[in-house]
Amino acid sequence: MIEPQVNLDPDSLSPVGDKLRGPLEDQLTSALRAAAEKIADGYAGEPVDTVTAQLLEQTRAGLHPDIAAGFEPDHAELRRVAEAIVRDS
Template identity: 70%
Template sequence: MVEPQVTLDPQSLSPVERKLRGPLEDQLTSALATAADKISERYAGQNVAQLTELLLTETRTHLHPDIAAGFRPDQAELRRVAEAIIARAR
């Protein structure tokens, strides 16, 4: 199991988003973890770049459309998760 973690930069958040930061981080992390699990199950030799894109797309499907539209994840975290999926498959 890959253990992703989404952390939001409070400096980039609106006042409302700052108030909801904890629950929003939890929701985003949960969506990313679900996406990682699903992608791990169907991994078929894709490279890191391909998996990173799949992770983003799949994560967004598990979010409310408004949240998905604004979700700009840390690319390093997505890459870390993609690399973990590949490493586990070997």
């Protein structure tokens, strides 16, 4: 199984966001990994686009609402995780 990792671009963060970058990356990564595991466990042949949407939805569901509202992952990276779920299932 793929071990997704969320990395935030320090150039896009405010000074406060930059100070919180490590813990925030950890929280986002944890939520993404939990979502990927849950989706992989229940995978039933859905297309990659559907799995990608599920990943985003489930990841946001695992976050504090304020963090979830600002979570805009790189779509290509999220799709790469979805492709790995489809491939490995």
